[in-house]
Each structure stands twice: as structure tokens, then as C-alpha cells.
Amino acid sequence: MKRSLNYLHVAIALGIAACAMDAARADEAHAVKLYNTYCVQCHGVNRDGNGINSANMAVKPRDHTDTKAMGDTPDETLFKAIKGGGLAVSKSVLMPKWEGVLSDDEIKELVAYLRVVSKTTAK
Numbered sequence: 001m002k003r004s005l006n007y008l009h010v011a012i013a014l015g016i017a018a019c020a021m022d023a024a025r026a027d028e029a030h031a032v033k034l035y036n037t038y039c040v041q042c043h044g045v046n047r048d049g050n051g052i053n054s055a056n057m058a059v060k061p062r063d064h065t066d067t068k069a070m071g072d073t074p075d076e077t078l079f080k081a082i083k084g085g086g087l088a089v090s091k092s093v094l095m096p097k098w099e100g101v102l103s104d105d106e107i108k109e110l111v112a113y114l115r116v117v118s119k120t121t122a123k
């Protein structure tokens with residue numbers, strides 16, 4: 001009886017872990033959709049700052065695959081830059097603000113996605 005209860009606990013724990021992983025995957029899939037809608041024209045299909053608009057821009061969009069630069073940028077700064085635009089973090093106004101277009105939760109999803117793209121960890 002005790003043993004079968006232990007198995008039950010393990011099964012429940014695995015179930016919960018699987019759900020958490022599904023939720024993380026769903027958030028990432030949503031972030032990819034957001035990025036491909038709102039960010040790609042500047043930051044590029046390869047996420048490297050070479051979007052279709054970038055050739056004519058005085059300030060080059062950030063290369064989101066740049067592990068060094070992205071690794072040096074805290075989550076809070078990424079969040080602020082996306083929400084309030086370049087000016088909110090003393091950067092170029094050519095980085096638009098997304099407040100009013102994207103919810104705070106969506107911006108958080110994008111920050112997490114940028115960590116995947118840049119192969120960096122949250123800081």
C-alpha cells in the first residue's frame with residue numbers, strides 16, 4: 001500500500017512538472033509569434049539586428065544573438081526598453097515603445113525568449 005502511494009506521488013509530481021514545461025513551451029511559442037509580428041522588421045528573422053528596416057536606420061537595432069551584450073543587460077533593462085522604448089533606457093528613439101500594444105506579461109515572455117535567443121540566463 002505504502003509503495004503504491006509512493007508511485008502515485010511520483011506520478012503526480014511528474015504530471016505537475018510536465019504541465020509546467022508545457023506552460024513554458026506555450027509562453028515561448030507565443031513570444032516567437034509576438035517577435036515575428038512586432039520586432040522582426042528591425043531585429044531581423046535571424047534576430048541579429050539585420051531586419052528589413054535596418055539598412056535605412058541611423059542606429060542599428062540590437063543584435064539579440066549577441067551573447068556578450070545581451071548577457072551584460074539585466075532583465076529589468078530589457079523589460080524597460082521594450083515597454084518604454086529606447087528612450088526609457090537612454091538609447092535611441094528608433095527602438096519604439098510597446099506599452100499599450102503589449103501587456104506586461106507579454107513583455108516578460110519576450111524577455112524570457114530573448115534569453116533563449118541570446119543563449120544567456122536571466123539576471
Ligand code: HEC
Binds near residue numbers: 034053
Ligand atoms: C522600428 C525598429 C524597431 C522595432 C520594430 C523594434 N526594435 Fe528593438 N531596437 C531598435 C533599435 C534601433 C535598437 C537599438 C537602440 C540603441 O542601441 O540605441 C533596439 C534595441 C532593442 C533592445 C536593447 C535595449 C538595450 O537596453 O540594450 C531590445 C531588448 C529590443 N530592442 C527589443 C525589441 C523587441 C522585443 C521588439 C518587438 C516587440 C523590438 N525591439 C522592436 C529598433 C527596433
